[in-house]
Amino acid sequence: GDSVTQMEGPVTLSEEAFLTINCTYTATGYPSLFWYVQYPGEGLQLLLKATKADDKGSNKGFEATYRKETTSFHLEKGSVQVSDSAVYFCALMDTGRRALTFGSGTRLQVQP
């Protein structure tokens, strides 16, 4: 079945540091890939997405590239801010399905 594996947290960074959160996946079809973010006390929000190989999703300074050859979708940001502190979830939606398959989440803590 489908699965998503992402690096365990927490990840603690200083403000303006470079961020990478690794995500790899297993899927039977041709999935779309997503990053969701959950800020404290809020629901999950879609951060970015990519629907096919080599697509790059980007939003709010975050980027992730759909790498079919390595089955990866790593999240990156060049300079994190304190306001980026949240839990980040990698997810996929496989062909013909409407349910999302999520990873276990990575908590990011950015210190001033």
Place this chain on the structure above:
Amino acid sequence: EAGVTQFPSHSVIEKGQTVTLRCDPISGHDNLYWYRRVMGKEIKFLLHFVKESKQDESGMPNNRFLAERTGGTYSTLKVQPAELEDSGVYFCASSQGPGASSKFFGPGTRLTVL
């Protein structure tokens, strides 16, 4: 426009008791989903409604869980009787279209079973 709302935000019950979680989707959204995150692990799909019909309930863990969406508006998820392993955060999401980019999630209900 109001987002997806869930009630209660937190529930603490004892093993063997019954709890009912409620989700109010965004008005006009035909698709409603339940997910849960147990013990800090991955968020897992439970089921999907299209209007009042269960489209996919493949993620429901066992028959102690009952989901309803009478009238195709709000949904309830009842756990009866609750077990310790049911503790976690239960998320609801809604969408008008089928794509993941159109799903809006609620803040979740944190369920603690003692």
